[in-house]
Amino acid sequence: MKIALVTGANKGIGRAAAEQLAALGMTVLIGARDPHRGEQAAAALRERGADVHALVLDVTDRAGVQAAAARIEERHGHLDVLVNNAGITGSGQVSPQDATDQxxxxxxxxxVRAVFETNVxxxxxxxxxMLPLLRRSPAPRIVNVSSHAASLTLTGNPDGPFSALLPSAAYTPSKxxxxxxxxxxxxxxxxDGILVNAAAPGFVDTDSNNHTGFLTPAQGAAVVVCLATLGEDGPTGGFFSADGPVPW
Incomplete structure (x- = not known):
């Protein structure tokens, strides 16, 4: 049985990715800072037949991260997929392009420190x-959930589609x-055969942008799941959206 961990997975893109990975037959661990919200999300997905379990995980709590790894080792013995999805904009319930405080x-x-503490x-x-657990997998995959805003090529073009974004010293540089x-x-x-890639889900309707996105979480999660299930000849060290490679 393949084991996947998705951080920040009690809602949004993370939850959608967890659901899609479970639909592929994986046991999925929903990492969440809040135990209640994590268990709520896991229970809802289990009602749909998914093999999903909550895991208390605050990525900024080093002791807690180590404890989570120990729990995975105790219960499962290995890890096949790690999706680093947990992230913050740093500006509350507004989208990065409206973040005047950045x-x-x-x-x-x-x-800036708070955003980098979580996102990097x-x-x-x-x-x-999680690396010791991933090394026990025959086909380990790591996916870092990023953003099109991470592209210096796109955001640095004054005539490009991202020219309307406000300059950011926190969220965008963190990505x-x-x-x-x-x-x-x-x-x-x-x-070691561990494939590591970054995913740009697109402008997804989530809490982080006050639900102004036009893509569903399921649509945004599709590229994450694709990278999490790459074959042995798949790419590594790349940056991808649903449309293909994203320029650095």
Missing amino acids: IPSSVDLDL LGVIAVTNA AALSALTVQYANELRK
Whole structure:
């Protein structure tokens, strides 16, 4: 039985990815900071026949991350798929393009630190804790959920589709850092057969953008699931959306 862990999976893209991975026959662990919300999401998916279980996991709590890894080892012995989905915009219930508090020249450094703590350092903490379990899989896969906003090519084009986005010193740079991190993990783990890629789900209707997105969570999760189930000849160190490669 394949075991998958999706962080931040009690709602939105993470929950949709968990549901789709379970539909493929995997046992899926829903990582969530709030035990009640995690169990609610898992119970709802189990009612639909999915083999899904809640796992308390705050990616910014190092001891908690290690405890989660120990629990997976105790119950399952290995891990086949890690989806680093947990993330924050840093601006409450507004979309990054409306985040006036992230303007570089006036941003609060505590906000920047908080965003990077979850979106970058949290990914490192979880990935490193889960790597011993992933190494026990015959086909381990790591997917880092990113954003089109991470693309320097797209956001740096003054005449491009992202020119209307407000400059951001927190969320957007954190996702660009996640891209760099994805490549570095891919370079290190390539020899071990661990494929590591970043996914851009698109503008999905979620809490993080106050439900202004036009894609459903299920549509956004499709590329995540695709990367999580790549064959042995699949790419690594790439950045992909449902339409194909995303420029760095």
